Amino acid sequence: MSLATASQARSPLLRPSTLARAAALSLALMSAGGASTWLPAAQAAASATASVAWQPAAGDADIERAFAQARAEKKPVLLYWGAKWCPPCNQLKATLFNRVDFIEQTRAIVPVHIDGDLPGAQKLGTRFKVRGYPTMILFNPEGQELTRLPGEIDAPQVIKVLQLGLAGGRPVKSVLADAKAGKKLNANEWRLLGFYSWETDEQQLVPPAELPGLLAQLAAASQGVDADTGTRLWLKALSANDNGKALKVDAALRERVSKVLESAEQSRAQMDVLAYGATDIVKTLAPAAGAERNALLAQYETALKRLEADATLSRGDRLQALLTRVQLARLDVAPTELHPKLNPALVKEAKDHAARAAREITDGYERQAVITSAAYLLGQAGQWKDSDDLLKASLSKSHSPYYLMSSLGSNAKKQGRKDEALKWYEEAFNKSEGPATRLQWGSGYFAALTELAPQDAARIEKTAAQLFNEAAQDKGSFYERSARSLQKVGSSLAKWNDKGQHDAVLSRLKTQLDGICAKVDTADKQRETCESLVKAPGKKA
Structure with a gap:
């Protein structure tokens, strides 16, 4: 989904959510009622009047009231923390919150929404240790945090994990403690660890510096229990290895990743980690330019093209696959290089994809989510005028135009147009709400x-x-x-x-x-x- 751009929001804490997050949550909720299938969006479009009965929370009293209801009704609590302008939050609104199946299944939980701009919301953020928008946390009726729902998982892979949580499974903290102690876990508990939102953990389970090593330890320990989860944990360890020193890579791990990239089924299943963690995965597996890295990049290119053409993915995820191709093409290019020498066909594809998104998207939430990513994609491809034109043309169509204005400011700053950058940054501040x-x-x-x-x-x-x-x-x-x-x-x-x-x-x-x-x-x-x-x-x- 949307890759947050500009100086305001582009950080790991605001890692992009995808349709997969939406699907995973919806399927988890369906599990409470016994359903086990994910309906295509065309089959599940909600009526104009249907909506999730979110309970807004702006203070501790609101939270206590929600948990009192949960205990009385023996229902889990789903906490959603977001903001109006946030592109990933808008993706959820465009792909999940308006669906009939999701709306119906939210009757089996107590859905709580914390808007980050409500009075008291930031205090609640401290209480629940949430920072990045959006964050979703599943609690049991007693208020224990069962798990943080990741923004990148694909629903069919994680349904059993969330079924475990909704059926009264143990909190992920307890499961992790047993795994680290060498105790035996069942397959569902391993999935809970594999699909935990490590990106929004906020050091609840592990300090960031220790994450690659922990994930590698878990991946090794899960061997023989669930192959897909083990692969996911290895990929997560590689993608978290941004300093390039925490993990030791051997031929077996390289071969494992190679097989994932070659397999349409496996690369689709691991799409989120492969796309969002691509540069760190490649740099860890092949630290230096050369034949080994080129072979890996060729495999990646094939897999990403396949994902980009996959109509079962959301528009935002398909755009992310293309953005990842551009980022891998820039792998040995200085980050400050404004006009990288990329394959002309790839540049044309970026321009065509962005133009198509601007032309076809009519839903306001989806535009807020996707257009910012498309503009960032164009900038990465060195097409700054196209990026600016796309953002400017979208200002009047955005419910939060200040987000796009800050992107325009970022574009101008990168190109050394100081006065223009300050004009956009100031206007964005003045228009912010x-x-x-x-x-x-x-x-x-x-x-x-x-x-x-x-x-x-x-x-x-x-x-x-x-x-x-x-x-x-x-x-x-x-x-x-x-x-x-x-x-x-x-x-x-x-x-x-x-x-x-x-x-x-x-x-x-x-x-x-x-x-x-x-x-x-x-x-x-x-x-x-x-x-x-x-x-x-x-x-x-």
């Missing part, structure tokens, strides 16, 4: 401002003061994503004043912030977070 979103977009604009126009002290001070004033109006400003947005502002200020040349500005901002912090609750280190944003001139951060 919701307290958490405004702080996030504001921090992005502020970082660009201090970098691209460091001489404009008056504008920088005015923007920082505005952001601090907006933070003072929202009680959730010093929690989770909002807190990190404000910390970004503080870091940008410190870097801008690295030689003390703007001490007077920082002194005034520090005085303003002290007045705000004095009114902030001391609970959960909120005041401490506030007071740490700006250091008094002369003091080191």
Whole structure:
């Protein structure tokens, strides 16, 4: 699905969700009622009036009420954390939340929606340790976290895992502890580990640095129990190996990956890891350019072309397959290279694919999800004018145009058009809506401002003061994503004043912030977070 672009949202924490996430959840819910098939979208389109009975949650009281209902009705709780602008969230709305089968099956659970811009939402984000939009967590009626639903799994592969959870299976934390202790797990428990959302774990189970080694350990331990899960764990270990040092690769593992790429069935089953983790997988298996890497890239190219043509995949997933082809073609190209020398046929395919998406997509949610990825794809292919034109043409069709504006700002910045970049970043901030979103977009604009126009002290001070004033109006400003947005502002200020040349500005901002912090609750280190944003001139951060 959509690959989040621009400075606002492109990070592992906002890893793209896919139709597979939607399908997996829907199938899991169907399992509660005994169903075991996933209907094509054309067969399952919801009526205009049907919808999921989401219970909005903006505070602890809302959550406690939902879990009280779950205990009384002996139902699991599905927690969905998202935001209006978020492309992966919009993909869920376009491919899952409006389906008759999903809507019917949500009657078997208590569905809870936390909109990140609701009052108190960021505090709930801290409570549940969720950061990236979207995140979905399945709880048992007693409030124990059973598993985090990944954004990349394919429904037919994971139905039994989610059946285990919905049927009262053990929390994934307990299952992992037994696996690490060498205790025997059944096939369903191995699947629970294989299809856990490690990308949105937020160190609930493992620190990021230890993840590749843990996944490799699990892959080895699962041998002989479930071949598909073992393969998935190995691929996950390779894709998590972004430093290139955590894993030792042997001929057997290379051969295993080769067979997955050669098999239409296996590559379809592992599409998510193969596509999203491609560059790390290739670099780990074949660290240096040469015959071995070329052979692997050729296999990858064949598999990705096959996936791109697979009509059973969502439009976003097929676009991701094409984007991965472009990224692999750029594997030995410097990230800063704006005009890479790519195969002209591949560039044409990127342009045609993006144009087709812009022409054919009519659903607003799907446009928000796919067009941003298409624009990013065009940029990666060196087609910057096409990327800009696509984004500009989509502004009037987007319910969150500020997201596209920030992408335009990112495009302009990469090409050295500083004034244009700042214009788009500023407009994106001005058009952004919701307290958490405004702080996030504001921090992005502020970082660009201090970098691209460091001489404009008056504008920088005015923007920082505005952001601090907006933070003072929202009680959730010093929690989770909002807190990190404000910390970004503080870091940008410190870097801008690295030689003390703007001490007077920082002194005034520090005085303003002290007045705000004095009114902030001391609970959960909120005041401490506030007071740490700006250091008094002369003091080191």
